[in-house]
Amino acid sequence: MDAFWQLYSEKRIEKITIKDITIKAGYNRSTFYKYFTDVYDVLEQIESSILPDLEKHKDILMDTNKHLSLIHITEVYNRNKKYFVVLLGKNGDPAFHEKIKNVYKELIRPSFQSIYTDDLTLEYTLEYMMSAFIGVLTYCFTQEEDPDIQKLIQILWNLMHNEHSKIVNLMF
Incomplete structure (x- = not known):
């Protein structure tokens, strides 16, 4: 989530790939998919956590x-x-x-x-x-x-x- 947020703070969600997130986070794709379905799911989970x-x-x-x-x-x-x-x-x-x-x-x-x-x-x-x-x-x-x-x-x-x-x- 932190890796996604760093990317989202710099650019629009349409420009963020799962590869970008996993490289920044230091995890592989399968770890990402264990917790999220796509980049929009990460954003949804962050938004839900602050409402x-x-x-x-x-x-x-x-x-x-x-x-x-x-x-x-x-x-x-x-x-x-x-x-x-x-x-x-x-x-x-x-x-x-x-x-x-x-x-x-x-x-x-x-x-x-x-x-x-x-x-x-x-x-x-x-x-x-x-x-x-x-x-x-x-x-x-x-x-x-x-x-x-x-x-x-x-x-x-x-x-x-x-x-x-x-x-x-x-x-x-």
Whole structure:
């Protein structure tokens, strides 16, 4: 996995061969196939390992007010920084954007179900919020090599809370 990640950090997945991985890792092809079916399987396993497991982590992902914990997001980022910088960057996996968005949509869904009883409004609200969140993260990772995640979290917090009414008033 480390050998694959080193290669993936440098080039797109379409350009990575199993031969490249096994040479870099110092293993033979049969060892690779013992654990993975192809290069996409390696990427899938890495992505799965850094996405929170909703059932296991539901309590720690939400703060005492049943809101998504920005502290937790910071901890997740710090633990998986080398992956997020690449996966959400310009050469990252577009499917990862959807995966992480869907995980967090499901996580915050219970908090919004009491506010939006109409399913369509709930779905649009969740999509809007998580698309904006992932969009800001992606923008950050394409602009900075080593983003200040604490500052980013503060900006997102301000956008979601203090600044929301100002932005809405400017737009409409």
